[in-house]
Amino acid sequence: DVQLMESGGGLVKPGGSLRLSCAASGFTFSRYSMHWVRQAPGKGLEWVSCIGGSGRSIYYADSVRGRFIISRDNAKNSVYLQMNNLRAEDMAVYYCAAEIIAATVLDYWGQGILVTVSS
């Protein structure tokens, strides 16, 4: 079974940094793109970033470009989101998701991890 497990969330002050991790299992990790999607409290889903299987193709939402860095370690079956210069509006539940069944289709999701940005 495909499993995705996020970790690394927590409370951080505005301007601070946090690194999220997502450990994957149950599929050939290196073959598939991985995404981060977030959901602010009481709000809808917002796509954040994605990275291709080899790590060469990377895309970001305008709201995080220049502050967040997505990366992956295929040897560890993990994808990461380094979040720098965090703002109050970055506070959200962050989900990692796998694009397996077809391009741009997020067919498996983690349970989500909460990032709180507050002084």
Place this chain on the structure above:
Amino acid sequence: QSVLTQPPSASGTPGQRVTISCSGSKSNIGTYTVNWYQQLPGTAPKLLIHSNNQRPSGVPDRFSGSKSGTSASLAISGLQSGDEADYYCAAWDDSLNGRGVFGGGTKLTVL
């Protein structure tokens, strides 16, 4: 303001058929396939429909999707109380160097 436009709410009674619309533009729905996600209260989103009209294994055939031009829709027939959830459309968008985009979500209430 979301790139894809959905009605904020929809409702129906058990057994009814409801549809949820999703409007985009040439750079997203007009070029790429549309996916739909269901988010039950307090849970992670779940893929409901992919590639405009394909149901993943395990999704009942009460759920169907369609796309025409720069718009898409999700139909739910035989509405059940367990269908009460938030529904999101999504697509790739090739503006601004490429990005994923979601609709604002539609909260479905089963009366």
